[in-house]
Amino acid sequence: MTSAPASPPTAAAVTALDVAAIAADFPILAEQVNGHRLAYLDSAATSQKPLVVLDAERDFLTHANAAVHRGAHTLAAEATELFEDARATVAAFVGAQPEQLVWTSGATMGLNLVAYSIGNAGLVRPGDEIVTTAIEHHANLIPWQELAARTGAVLRHIPARDDGTLDMDAAASLIGERTRIVAFTHVSNVLGIVNPVADLIALAQQVGAITVMDACQSAPHLPLDLPALGVDLAVFSGHKMLGPYGVGGLYGRTPVLESLPPFLTGGSMITTVTLDRAEYLPPPQRFEAGTQPVGPAIGLAAAVRYLDGVGLSNIHAHESMLAERMHAGLVDIPGIRLLGDAEGVERVGLWSFDVDGVHAHDAGQYLDALGIAVRVGHHCAAPLHTRYGVTASVRASAALYTSTDDVDRLIDAVAGIRPYFGV
Amino acid sequence: MTSAPASPPTAAAVTALDVAAIAADFPILAEQVNGHRLAYLDSAATSQKPLVVLDAERDFLTHANAAVHRGAHTLAAEATELFEDARATVAAFVGAQPEQLVWTSGATMGLNLVAYSIGNAGLVRPGDEIVTTAIEHHANLIPWQELAARTGAVLRHIPARDDGTLDMDAAASLIGERTRIVAFTHVSNVLGIVNPVADLIALAQQVGAITVMDACQSAPHLPLDLPALGVDLAVFSGHKMLGPYGVGGLYGRTPVLESLPPFLTGGSMITTVTLDRAEYLPPPQRFEAGTQPVGPAIGLAAAVRYLDGVGLSNIHAHESMLAERMHAGLVDIPGIRLLGDAEGVERVGLWSFDVDGVHAHDAGQYLDALGIAVRVGHHCAAPLHTRYGVTASVRASAALYTSTDDVDRLIDAVAGIRPYFGV
Amino acid sequence: MSELDALYRELILDHSKHPQHFGLTDEGDAPAVAGTIGTSHQKNPVCGDEITLRARVEGETIADVQWEGRGCSISQASASMLADLVAEEGLTRAEAVTLIEGFREALRSRGTLELDEEVYGDAAALSGVSKFSARVKCAMLAWVALEDAIAKA
């Protein structure tokens, strides 16, 4: 099974970003770190947040803060409207209806919600199979290991090829009659490759398996239309897409959300409660027990409005260009090995690499001394690193506010690492 | 079994609050609602937040934001220090050590974490008993109903007396050999009475049951020393104690936390991960899967510093005085019935009441027209309302920024409700 | 207090104190008179308001509406007014559906749409609710119940 070669956005369809103007909306990017202007290349871990996001939350807290869905008073009604408008805005950002968007505290929470809820529903039995991939973030791996352990199901992994792409032939033979769930990431947080998710969804649909997509690393970088994609469930994290910490989204196709029982229980998700039993509201409230992250949700709505204002196609084109520039600069530096160096695939602006003879931690420290913030370690994807024969790597990741200058500084600095450590 | 009569703080030991100065730190309290200055009497639903809290979060996001525990770069190290300092601050606020404080997204999440983790540990078997009370918030009731349903355990409820106090004789006979868990609220969010939690803990300890305390409505109002109290596990919500939305705390006695398996799984809570299994870090990290609410946690630390600055004993004395003033004013208004009207008990500044012949929703609407924000409904404690023969009530709840003027306006307004509706 | 008075019109308080067509005759699902019966139970989980509404449909015409419930004056008045309206007008199913749609639209309009008294009778007095977003559910409760009941009848 092969998918059509990915077509990177063409220059004609998009507008070049005014990165300087964008960066001005992010005060932290003007900070000096170790005597150098910060080159923040760790957006895949957490993005920086524009002032409009901070202001939206502060405005809410200083003018309209009150418990939502719970009071008749004016502030409570205002807060409820702002909160539900935020839901509609964030839902629309991924092409969905408001009632298809469940607030969570983040992607990890969203994936755990899905795994536990499917478990509580009794949809997975001994001998059933859960299929994930060999390149997942721990958040889309361990919850399935635990679900398998709780239910007696078997966990299987779609392998990755040496070039970082998923082995879709293997996927086609792994996904079969016994498969109940197929869970995969849209974009790996280590490889930066956009996976052939439509093909995975088609395979899963043939056998009636539930599809679960981790959209953490795609939501801030490419246009998403989740209903059009046909995925059953998908998660993303606010803090990785210019939004506040403490909020995330779970998208679900309506019949799938309706078929799932609650995960967390408590206030605001019930119809009737006696001392001995409770009845539950329909989605999305069924999955939203207790006080929701109202301020963060309103901040996240401001974040996706900001992203939409710049335009996701424009952002994707800009970041694809940065990915190419990074690749071109890094690939020829002696001793640098790029992970997932497949050609002709669609990518986000992210590369992880190994520096021969220098531990990732030391390499990162060297870059930090030059004001360049990267991430080092296994990036919560230990099995992927094992697959590529390393325990840790250096990762540089971009966002819409990343400039070609940031990338050029990175390339120059990486060239200095091995000489500095005398290897 | 009887507990020593609660001694309200004496005037000698405390300093009167300068409420005007405190209110000036909360910009929203200067807002006009329906042509009147806002009298915010809905703090039990969610508190307002002082500027220092908003500023702490904003400072962090504009100067030091980066992923914690995950990077070698300067910002990441700074962010990690701020985040762990916040943990130490919030832990100290309840008398605990940093490693006894687990971040959660709120109290509901904390209680679900405890219920699922105890379930995952296999500590509850068919026929075992879980004891809670008849006055719990749904967040400390439904998770136990669900745990009982998943495990075949039996859920029992300590009844409340007509005056709103717990029937401790019944508690003594309910808590027995088969009891595995005793879960109770420190202060009910409807009755405002401080429960004899030390006595409940003593009863539970006699039979070796795990104690779980809901401290949502005590943490912002009275001095807490959880280790001295001897409770095993306790939860609270940031947004109810001057802090941001999206963060809460779970306190655990060290041996209890160490005995519990993870609940949510994902990144940052593991030691070793292969495709098929994971090993987990010790507490508190074991319970903190994925990106934590870093900004909100830093905000919450600022909130508890603010509370400590005013002094919890002073706050408790102020709010006790407000509770008395409310009681004195409301008790004589014809047709007003106060819920939980026990005498001589320790209280927070909160009263719920029924207005004869006027639905709570209509009463709340009337108060709102006068700029007085109260909560109406069952306040996520439906069984408690059933117990007292009503489906909904009006609740007025105070915080450290609540003035005697706010309370007097409430009393005057309540007197006008029945006349307005012609009953 | 003009905003409040616009919400609690005299007519609304009257209906809530003297609810019309209140009480379910105990005929179950097998009507003694002609037609088919649909019953709907609706609940507002926030405040605990509840309504049980029963519609009897003869052919395409709604012959009769009865209801029982408890809750705030808005929810009770709205049910009473709706029952009156159906009794007076002898609506068809289709007319009722259109009416309910119009009512919903006006109530969600945040004060921009007024209900026509010619069409909605006493229920037109509920227009003021649309400015109080937290109360829209209260006013809608009976109308959602009717929608559901006639679909079942």
Added chain:
Amino acid sequence: MSELDALYRELILDHSKHPQHFGLTDEGDAPAVAGTIGTSHQKNPVCGDEITLRARVEGETIADVQWEGRGCSISQASASMLADLVAEEGLTRAEAVTLIEGFREALRSRGTLELDEEVYGDAAALSGVSKFSARVKCAMLAWVALEDAIAKA
């Protein structure tokens, strides 16, 4: 780059490239020579650094330390320097515990405490790590392993 150079002193890079006492002789828990043996495996979950350290204790004296591991230059150099120190000084258990405590304190001091070269030998060069809070764990890894190993021996 003076801060960075203060972290990566020549001595540190030397030890990391030529680790001392590296390699575990395959004697298991039953030493061919005298004494009791304690082995500790320590791991830094963030970056995957690992160390296995084995201490042989004769009476109260630490006779021998061997280790194996992989990781960043700080963690490897620190292990090498610690093994050297133990070999040179012939420490008692109690002395080792005091030494480890002092090392921990200095490393957590955020740059306010310096390790004494007289006491810590080459390991004193690790003082600079204390300014880099994210690297303190790397430097501590071997020392925590020794603490654990002698407790077991």
